[in-house]
Amino acid sequence: MAMWKKFQILILFGFSSLTCLPKPEPSLLGVLVLPLVTQTSSNFAIESSSPTNGETGVALSPTITIIMTQAVDTTTVNTNISCAPSCPSLSGGVSNRTITLTPSSALTTGTTYTITLNQNIQSIFGLTLGTNTSFSFTTL
Incomplete structure (x- = not known):
């Protein structure tokens, strides 16, 4: 009979300890670990520009902004942008x-x-424009 009591206590303890375990919560790990840079498009192209293509009445000292469909490899930009007719030296960054x-x-x-x-x-991501790509604007 003592053995039966020990068995009952063991069973009772086992079931009571299960109710003390914390309820599993959804993990935030999947939310917190996000890629820092994502490929937003399967092609690499100009998404938009300011001034826009064909815009007129642009200020004589504009800030020219070109937004691409993917993050740009900064090492490929410096010698690969031109302005015609010859613009004063263009400076800037990516x-x-x-x-x-x-x-x-x-x-x-x-x-x-x-x-x-x-x-x-x-x-x-290693994609190139593939062809020379241009946009134009006219100053005041």
Whole structure:
């Protein structure tokens, strides 16, 4: 009979300890571990620009912003952007998907400028533009 009592106590203890276990909660690990950079498109191209293609009345000292469909490999930008007719020296930089350019001095009044991105500009995922890509704007 003592053996039966020990068995009952063991069973009772086993079931009572199960109710003391914390209820499993959904893990936040899947939410907290996100990729820092994602490929937003299967192609690499200009998504938008400011000034926009064909825009008129652009200020003589614009900040030119080009947003790409993917993050840009900064090492491929410097020698692969041109401006025609010849712009004052363009300076700027790249931040993720955005290329920002500023002319070193004022542009010429009433002139249509074409910004060309060379086909060799590359995304961080290894895709290139594939063809030279341009957009134009006209100053005040």
